[in-house]
Amino acid sequence: MSTGPENTPDTTATTARQQGEPVTDSVVDQLIARSNTLGSDPRNTNFAGGNTSAKGERTDPVTGRPVEVLWVKGSGGDLGTLTGDGLAVLRLDRLRALADVYPGQDREDEMVAAFDHCLFGKGGAAPSIDTAMHGLVDAPHVDHLHPDSGIALATAADGEALTRACFGDRVVWVPWRRPGFQLGLDISAVARDNPGAVGAILGGHGITAWGDTSEQAQAHSLEIIRTAERFLAERGRPEPFGPVLPGHGALPEAERRERAAALAPVIRGLASTDHPQVGRFTDDDTVLDFLARAEHPRLAALGTSCPDHFLRTKVRPLVLDLPADAPLEEAVARLTELHELYRADYRAYYERHAAPDSPAIRGADPAIVLVPGVGMFSYGKDAKTARVAGEFYTNAINVMRGAEAVSSYRPIEESEKFRIEYWALEEAKLARLPAPRPLASRVALVTGAASGIGKAIAARLAAEGACVVVADLDAGKAEAAAAELGDSDVAVGVACDVSDAAAVERALRAAALAFGGVDLVVNNAGLSVSKPLLETTEHDWDLQHDVMAKGSFLVSREAARTMIAQGMGGDIVYIASKNAVFAGPKNIAYSAVKADQAHQVRLLAAELGTHGIRVNGVNPDGVVRGSGIFAGGWGAQRAKVYGVQEEDLGRFYAQRTLLGREVLPEHVANAVFALTAGELSHTTGLHVPVDGGVAAAFLR
Structure with missing residues (x-):
């Protein structure tokens, strides 16, 4: 891997281009390698979460002159499996010029459409809402990730003070702001005003890191993540979820899985009231310990915080409020009652925050159902979506544990969650998905x-x-x-x-x-x-x-x-x-x-x-x-x-x-x-x- 600045002309590539040979782009190769390395470790970021970028030069085919471009992971996709086709490529001068015409937060959604006018060449992925974060920061290489340890600090009640205690001046705090152009401006200003900083904790959300080389950006990302992990481990109090609740401990494995199999069809039917869903069950230790503890009802009711989390898990899960050994018939009856209450609560949430131009309610059923002593049932339009929803809620449990260990968990406001869940840009993203196959969800x-x-x-x-x-x-x-x-x-x-x-x-x-x-x-x-x-x-x-x-x-x-x-x-x-x-x-x-x-x-x-x-x-x-x-x-x-x-x-x-x-x-x-x-x-x-x-x- 190169250790020099990546925004200088690549003479090898220029020679190959003049000779009409295929060009191997070292900048893009390094970006893909870094993305795959970071994305392959779940401690660094969740599936399909976060994005990475690199800046470099390309020859404008019209003028023949070099222009600076930005390669950034496009909308959708996963860092761990990212390929060149998953990158959006934009002219950096045009992207940065958008700051001069930015109409303000009330019209921020218009900026995503403006990204299309900054594209360099044809093809490539659609630019994501996070493009500004990468293009406006001066550093040649930028990472944005969702590690559990970083989000734990980001969602702690005194997250700004904890960030300072954990990192000193090396990592700065950026208060919560919905992803978009303004957040990109905020991070750019923080990076400019703190020349010794290597990254930022984004309140309620995740982390951003930058570097002069791809290797340096990756090293800074890992430094932030591992330092936060050590800080939480060393400073955290034992049993942040409280003592074990009587009757809520994990059932023996054979009994637990037999009970899960008996409950699964009933819960799937409830979760499919509005739209057919595929389910996934998990009974890993993280989930079982959380459900055994006294604080799980309070924390579950607060919901998740990182946008990537609640977009897949909904604002909060449905939690069965019975001990693990409650008779099966009683558990089924109570789940049915709680489901009706959940639906009423979700509709009320929608009605509290919906504006006249908000997308229609997408369904009031839970995506996550938690059963103490048994485990977690997660749901989605297909098995992969259901599995990922469960993985994201496990991430959320880890986040809650970290925040509660050193402070108290305080996710972003419900109104902010609604603005993202029912964002016009999110609706447009859903509309771009291919039509489901005939037997999807079956x-x-x-x-x-x-x-x-x-x-x-x-x-x-x-x-x-x-x-x-x-x-x-x-x-x-x-x-x-x-x-x-x-x-x-x-x-x-x-x-x-x-x-x-x-x-x-x-x-x-x-x-x-x-x-x-x-x-x-x-x-x-x-x-x-x-x-x-x-x-x-x-x-x-x-x-x-x-x-x-x-x-x-x-x-x-x-x-x-x-x-x-x-x-x-x-x-x-x-x-x-x-x-x-x-x-x-x-x-x-x-x-x-x-x-x-x-x-x-x-x-x-x-x-x-x-x-x-x-x-x-x-x-x-x-x-x-x-x-x-x-x-x-x-x-x-x-x-x-x-x-x-x-x-x-x-x-x-x-x-x-x-x-x-x-x-x-x-x-x-x-x-x-x-x-x-x-x-x-x-x-x-x-x-x-x-x-x-x-x-x-x-x-x-």
């Missing part, structure tokens, strides 16, 4: 999903936005199949013997803990033994009925319990078969159990409709390629029955259909998607043939 569980039809269904549902629980007899294969779909925000793998009621319950509990519950279940697990009647053993019969008839019943029963507890409706889909209605040769056990599954569809559609749960089926035929059943011996048995080579079985099935087309796992997945994506919202009790057209299997 949680799917697919049985037999590690191979064949089940794997194809899981992949299609995940591609359409669903969170997927890949259930399979083999845990390792289930986990491997889930990993192919994405990280744990997309899919998780669980072991599940569908013929075992306890195993099925465990799989549904896993879905509740991973994503909050379940909305879409596909009964796909199966096997087949192809034999004529006289050769079919009792074991053959029992095995197939245990897995497909009994297994589908067990899975549907547990799924229905979860869906009813959620109160959000749902879909149950059976992968039956053309054989459910077509009498094929030498296939008594398999065809009989498929007929059983087909009638389960009708019976459950009739029973569960009052809960908004739709039950439908798909009847494939001859899915040879990619099928675990066919590869496991079924293909050889059926090929023998029809007198063809096993490798020709797919073509044999295709040529006997009206369309003459082979059925693949993806075709079955398409039918499941069509049934569950919302366009067939008034359809239940239906069987969709996916067989290429077998006239003898037409439904009547």
